[in-house]
Amino acid sequence: MAHWLKSQLTKLGATDIQLKDLGIQEHTKDLALPPVVLARFGTDANKKNILIYGHYDVQPALKEDGWNTEPFELVEQGDCLYGRGATDDKGPVISWLNILQAHNELKLELPVNLVFCFEGMEESGSLGLDDLIIAEKDKYFKGVDAVCISDNYWLGTTHPVLTYGVRGCSYYSITISGPAADLHSGLFGGVVHEPMIDLSHIFAKLTDPQGKILIPGIKEMVAPLTPEEDKLYDTINFDLEGFEQNIGSKTVLHDNVKDALQARWRYPSLSIHGVEGAFYNPGAKTVIPAKVVGKFSIRTVPNIEPRKLDEVVFKYVNEVFASLKSKNTLKVELVHDGDYWVSDPHNWSFRAARKATKAVWGVEPDLTREGGSIPITLSFQNNLNTSVILLPMGRGDDGAHSTNEKINVSNYIEGTKTLGSYLHFIAEEEKDA
Amino acid sequence: MAHWLKSQLTKLGATDIQLKDLGIQEHTKDLALPPVVLARFGTDANKKNILIYGHYDVQPALKEDGWNTEPFELVEQGDCLYGRGATDDKGPVISWLNILQAHNELKLELPVNLVFCFEGMEESGSLGLDDLIIAEKDKYFKGVDAVCISDNYWLGTTHPVLTYGVRGCSYYSITISGPAADLHSGLFGGVVHEPMIDLSHIFAKLTDPQGKILIPGIKEMVAPLTPEEDKLYDTINFDLEGFEQNIGSKTVLHDNVKDALQARWRYPSLSIHGVEGAFYNPGAKTVIPAKVVGKFSIRTVPNIEPRKLDEVVFKYVNEVFASLKSKNTLKVELVHDGDYWVSDPHNWSFRAARKATKAVWGVEPDLTREGGSIPITLSFQNNLNTSVILLPMGRGDDGAHSTNEKINVSNYIEGTKTLGSYLHFIAEEEKDA
Ligand SMILES: [Zn+2]
Ligand SMILES: [Zn+2]
Ligand SMILES: [Zn+2]
Ligand SMILES: [Zn+2]
Numbered sequence: 001m002a003h004w005l006k007s008q009l010t011k012l013g014a015t016d017i018q019l020k021d022l023g024i025q026e027h028t029k030d031l032a033l034p035p036v037v038l039a040r041f042g043t044d045a046n047k048k049n050i051l052i053y054g055h056y057d058v059q060p061a062l063k064e065d066g067w068n069t070e071p072f073e074l075v076e077q078g079d080c081l082y083g084r085g086a087t088d089d090k091g092p093v094i095s096w097l098n099i100l101q102a103h104n105e106l107k108l109e110l111p112v113n114l115v116f117c118f119e120g121m122e123e124s125g126s127l128g129l130d131d132l133i134i135a136e137k138d139k140y141f142k143g144v145d146a147v148c149i150s151d152n153y154w155l156g157t158t159h160p161v162l163t164y165g166v167r168g169c170s171y172y173s174i175t176i177s178g179p180a181a182d183l184h185s186g187l188f189g190g191v192v193h194e195p196m197i198d199l200s201h202i203f204a205k206l207t208d209p210q211g212k213i214l215i216p217g218i219k220e221m222v223a224p225l226t227p228e229e230d231k232l233y234d235t236i237n238f239d240l241e242g243f244e245q246n247i248g249s250k251t252v253l254h255d256n257v258k259d260a261l262q263a264r265w266r267y268p269s270l271s272i273h274g275v276e277g278a279f280y281n282p283g284a285k286t287v288i289p290a291k292v293v294g295k296f297s298i299r300t301v302p303n304i305e306p307r308k309l310d311e312v313v314f315k316y317v318n319e320v321f322a323s324l325k326s327k328n329t330l331k332v333e334l335v336h337d338g339d340y341w342v343s344d345p346h347n348w349s350f351r352a353a354r355k356a357t358k359a360v361w362g363v364e365p366d367l368t369r370e371g372g373s374i375p376i377t378l379s380f381q382n383n384l385n386t387s388v389i390l391l392p393m394g395r396g397d398d399g400a401h402s403t404n405e406k407i408n409v410s411n412y413i414e415g416t417k418t419l420g421s422y423l424h425f426i427a428e429e430e431k432d433a
Numbered sequence: 434m435a436h437w438l439k440s441q442l443t444k445l446g447a448t449d450i451q452l453k454d455l456g457i458q459e460h461t462k463d464l465a466l467p468p469v470v471l472a473r474f475g476t477d478a479n480k481k482n483i484l485i486y487g488h489y490d491v492q493p494a495l496k497e498d499g500w501n502t503e504p505f506e507l508v509e510q511g512d513c514l515y516g517r518g519a520t521d522d523k524g525p526v527i528s529w530l531n532i533l534q535a536h537n538e539l540k541l542e543l544p545v546n547l548v549f550c551f552e553g554m555e556e557s558g559s560l561g562l563d564d565l566i567i568a569e570k571d572k573y574f575k576g577v578d579a580v581c582i583s584d585n586y587w588l589g590t591t592h593p594v595l596t597y598g599v600r601g602c603s604y605y606s607i608t609i610s611g612p613a614a615d616l617h618s619g620l621f622g623g624v625v626h627e628p629m630i631d632l633s634h635i636f637a638k639l640t641d642p643q644g645k646i647l648i649p650g651i652k653e654m655v656a657p658l659t660p661e662e663d664k665l666y667d668t669i670n671f672d673l674e675g676f677e678q679n680i681g682s683k684t685v686l687h688d689n690v691k692d693a694l695q696a697r698w699r700y701p702s703l704s705i706h707g708v709e710g711a712f713y714n715p716g717a718k719t720v721i722p723a724k725v726v727g728k729f730s731i732r733t734v735p736n737i738e739p740r741k742l743d744e745v746v747f748k749y750v751n752e753v754f755a756s757l758k759s760k761n762t763l764k765v766e767l768v769h770d771g772d773y774w775v776s777d778p779h780n781w782s783f784r785a786a787r788k789a790t791k792a793v794w795g796v797e798p799d800l801t802r803e804g805g806s807i808p809i810t811l812s813f814q815n816n817l818n819t820s821v822i823l824l825p826m827g828r829g830d831d832g833a834h835s836t837n838e839k840i841n842v843s844n845y846i847e848g849t850k851t852l853g854s855y856l857h858f859i860a861e862e863e864k865d866a
Contacts, residue, residue: 169619171717180681186600186805189732190644190702191693193684197705198642203633209757211623248613251626251760260624269623271721272630274712279728281709284604284768286730286805288704295712297719299622324642327684335717372619372719 001056005037005093005118012100014039014116018140022121022128033128034120038140041100042113048145048427051115053380054093055122055151058085059401066403080406087394087407092150093118095393095416102420111427115144122151126376133383146349146426147380147388150419154395155368159237160361160418162353163390165265165369166377168300168340170309174202174317175293178328183288192288193326196278199294202330205320206296207270211253211263213298217312218268223302225266232345233258236366265369269299295335299371306337341378341388342369349387352429356421360414391422434489438470438526438551445533447472447549451573455554455561466561467553471573474533475546481578481860484548486813487526488555488584491518492834499836513839520827520840525583526551528826528849535853544860548577555584559809566816579782579859580813580821583852587828588801592670593794593851595786596823598698598802599810601733601773603742607635607750608726611761616721626759628725629711635763636727638753640703644686644696646731650745651701656735658699665778666691669799698802702732728768732804739770774811774821775802782820785862789854793847824855 002019009017022033034057061071061084069075074083085091096116103110121127133141154161176195183192207213238257244250254260263269276293279285300309317332344350345367357365374390381388393415399405435452442450455466467490494504494517502508507516518524529549536543554560566574587594609628616625640646671690677683687693696702709726712718733742750765777783778800790798807823814821826848832838 167619169719171719173717178682178684183680184805185702185704185706185730186602186732186803187697188680189704189730189804190696190700191685191687191804192680192682193642193644193686194704196707197636197640200633200636200639200705201642203630204637206633207630209626209631209634209759211626247616247621247625249611249625249760251611252624253626253760254624263623264620267623269618271618271622271627271719272633272711273618273718273720274629274722275708276713276715278705278713279707279709280711280713282726284606284728284730285706286602286604286704287706289707293715295717297618297622297717299619326642327682327686370619371622371624372617 002035002037002120005056008097009037009039009116012097012104014041014100015043016040020132022132025127036120036129036132037116037118039116040113041116042110044113047111047113049113049115049143050423050426051117051141051144051147051380051384052096053117053147053149053151053376054096055089055119056093057120057123058088058090059123061403068404076409079408079410081409081412082404082406084405086405087153087398088400088405089122089151091407091412092393092415095150095412095419098416099420099423110423112423115141122376129376130379133379137383141384144384144386145431146386147384148349148391148419148422149377149388150391150393150415152370152374152390152392153398153400154392155236155238155366156242157395157397159363159366160357161366161368161392162345162350162357163368163370163392164345164350165342166340166374167265167369167371168304168306168338169297169373170300170306170337171295171297171335172313173293173295173333173335174199175291175331175333176328177291179288179290182290185286185288188288193328194288195292195328196275196289198321198324198326198328198330199275199292201324202317202320203272203294203296206272211269213268213270215312215316218298218304218309221304221308222267225262229266232367233261236261236368264371266301268301268304270296272296300340302340302342304340306339310334338373338375339378341374341381343381343387343389347387348429348432349389349426352426353389353391353422355425356418359421360418391419393419435468435470435553438489441530442470442472442549445530445537447474447533448476449473453565455565458560469553469562469565470549470551472549473546474549475543477546480544480546482546482548482576483856483859484550484574484577484580484813484817485529486550486580486582486584486809487529488522488552489526490553490556491521491523492556494836501837509842512841512843514842514845515837515839517838519838520586520831521833521838522555522584524840524845525826525848528583528845528852531849532853532856543856545856548574555809562809563812566812570816574817577817577819578864579819580817581782581852581855582810582821582823583826583848585803585807585823585825586831586833587825588799589670589672589675590828590830592796592799593790594799594801594825595778595783595790596801596803596825597778597783598775599773599807600698600804601737601739601771602730602806603733603739603770604728604730604768605746606726606728606766606768607632608724608764608766609761610724612721612723615723618719618721621721625721626761627721628761629708629722631754631757631759631761631763632708632725632727634757635750635753636705636729639705639729644702646701646703648745648749651731651737651742654737654741655701658695662699665800666694669694669801697804699734701734701737703729705729733773735773735775737773739772743767771806771808772811774807774814776814776820776822780820781862781865782822782859785859786822786824786855788858789851792854793851824852826852
């Protein structure tokens with residue numbers, strides 16, 4: 001699709017089009033990474049430079065997974081366009097091309113210079129993109145004033161949103177080793193320290209069943225909730241009952257929207273994912289696992305520093321283990337981490353997007369955050385030293401990674417107008433000091 | 434091998450030889466269960482009737498598993514006979530035939546009547562044997578005075594033992610259900626009650642890391658340790674350091690032989706086996722498992738009644754779960770159970786075996802129990818209403834279910850003498866009232 005994008009961009013009058021080779025994928029012999037497509041539209045030194053990011057790769061899809069239509073044919077039914085990538089993220093990428101086309105056909109001058117960056121590895125962790133951003137920050141990306149990304153979704157199905165934050169994630173493993181090999185519980189039960197019992201005791205000390213993290217020092221790192229920030233949540237359109245219907249159970253920890261959304265977006269959370277090395281099949285096996293690896297992760301928010309977090313996690317897990325007085329051995333390790341990202345939802349880029357939303361949709365957008373991480377957001381912000389905005393087109397029920405992915409026609413059309421208007425409003429908006 | 438046994442028994446003068454058909458294995462179309470071989474030797478109404486149990490089936494074995502010799506050829510090297518079944522349980526079965534042969538060749542009259550029961554499904558759970566015992570208790574097995582089984586091992590490698598007990602096992606599952614499908618921890622972490630967190634809290638309340646069961650009502654069911662029973666442990670030959678070398682770690686809960694063996698044989702223990710439904714692969718997955726099934730089991734001892742145990746387990750697990758105030762749902766269930774077996778190690782059968790051991794080995798046997806269950810022992814005791822003794826020939830390092838299974842030549846010869854002597858001593862021993 002990189003070449004298709006190149007030809008479209010060429011036709012539309014983009015310049016300096018480059019397909020950036022990212023080399024061979026690690027641990028493969030000759031699997032070339034799909035190139036990042038870079039292009040410019042306009043180079044007027046008196047205009048602001050807006051970087052547009054999108055991705056042209058998609059999740060895998062097979063009709064037999066449960067699609068009602070061919071996943072790789074775009075099918076219009078009712079108000080919806082069905083097809084893999086409709087909302088994530090081919091739809092929004094093409095809407096940027098539509099904006100160029102509209103300006104061309106209407107002979108309207110674009111009020112800003114655009115720098116396009118479309119990658120093809122987003123669904124596989126944006127391999128290589130970080131390095132490219134760093135390499136090009138003073139070259140292709142020099143002078144970028146703001147970054148706009150349309151690759152997430154409304155919170156619900158009726159109200160447009162602007163997204164100003166995502167949580168980070170630090171993933172840990174706890175390895176507890178006892179005997180050299182698995183033992184039979186008949187012969188050894190009650191005789192040896194069991195790694196799985198030790199691990200259960202540590203797991204139970206990580207968080208309480210109400211989601212309160214029990215590791216000291218984390219709460220203290222969380223940026224206090226200001227009255228101003230708290231107020232942002234007062235008007236957000238969110239339906240807790242619909243949310244419970246979505247997950248298929250009435251097991252939400254909170255009884256009101258504000259607590260639920262703050263827990264999801266602006267507070268850390270700890271999840272226990274599972275255990276490697278223990279018995280996991282159906283049925284019954286009377287085994288004492290010799291070595292178990294417990295996996296848990298913490299979603300991070302401002303101002304939790306990953307290295308400081310590792311420190312308090314390692315210290316606490318080791319202390320809890322010491323208190324168990326077990327003769328087994330424990331090792332706690334960071335598996336991977338990604339930092340949180342947060343922006344000022346009142347900065348000039350958000351002000352422009354707010355005006356654009358109001359102009360197109362006739363309502364104030366909700367200001368949202370996301371629970372999960374989008375690492376590339378942070379990479380743009382830090383490396384280009386600029387503001388990033390997430391300006392979604394699709395709805396919360398689009399089914400981005402699911403079967404029957406769709407985008408509503410109305411969202412596509414009004415969303416495209418919103419993105420286009422954003423360019424006009426940000427051209428006029430005074431940059432923050 | 435049933436037919437080989439039949440021809441050997443015929444040659445040796447056994448009578449009333451029957452190959453008992455156990456029918457077709459459940460869930461198969463036409464897989465016939467191997468028959469149980471029944472035979473008599475002597476029918477003198479003035480003699481005691483001793484039932485001899487053994488099994489002619491063995492564990493699977495392939496040379497490439499790590500055998501130094503062909504597993505299904507008997508190879509003599511040094512003091513050892515190597516081969517699958519050498520010690521479990523073809524060796525002991527054939528030693529009973531050797532005893533008949535020796536009496537025949539020496540023209541010695543057997544002082545008891547023997548009733549042989551050799552099965553071919555022991556390594557697969559003795560399918561069908563229970564039903565056969567019940568069906569034949571007033572027929573083929575009518576009038577049995579005592580049961581002798583040679584199908585376990587010395588505790589160590591130097592000292593003969595008599596075994597008078599095995600623990601039972603009650604295996605439980607705890608199912609905790611939350612959302613309808615697995616969730617992403619980025620989107621839902623901190624927002625929903627996580628089944629895996631609830632389960633961890635319950636697991637941690639089952640037993641402490643020192644092996645103390647935390648479920649109330651179990652300790653109270655355990656038969657008190659009498660000074661007489663306690664004394665049995667004073668003289669047992671057991672090397673805790675060698676035991677730790679065997680399991681490959683210094684993680685034994687106890688610092689002395691008596692506590693370790695009592696914990697292994699005469700006290701209950703609780704082991705946590707694993708979790709079904711959680712993430713169990715290597716690597717990292719940011720999943721909130723929607724439904725997890727925790728598996729644990731309790732090894733049971735006198736006088737824990739299985740139904741009473743279920744009651745206290747179910748009550749406790751439900752109470753702990755209620756205290757978590759989780760909105761998830763919990764179900765705790767018994768997966769399977771098998772009762773403990775214990776005999777009076779001073780009864781007439783054990784007295785005879787003790788005299789036989791002393792006569793052959795020149796030492797008092799250690800009185801041992803086993804941590805794991807041997808359900809058929811209990812079935813003989815209960816259905817035939819008679820005393821059962823476990824009188825092993827092999828050593829603790831024979832590797833019954835492992836590669837390079839062996840029996841020492843000296844154990845085979847002296848063990849055969851011991852079993853033969855047992856028949857003579859029990860003939861003379863006065864039956865307990
Ligand atoms: Zn995407
Ligand atoms: Zn995606
Ligand atoms: Zn056996
Ligand atoms: Zn066996």
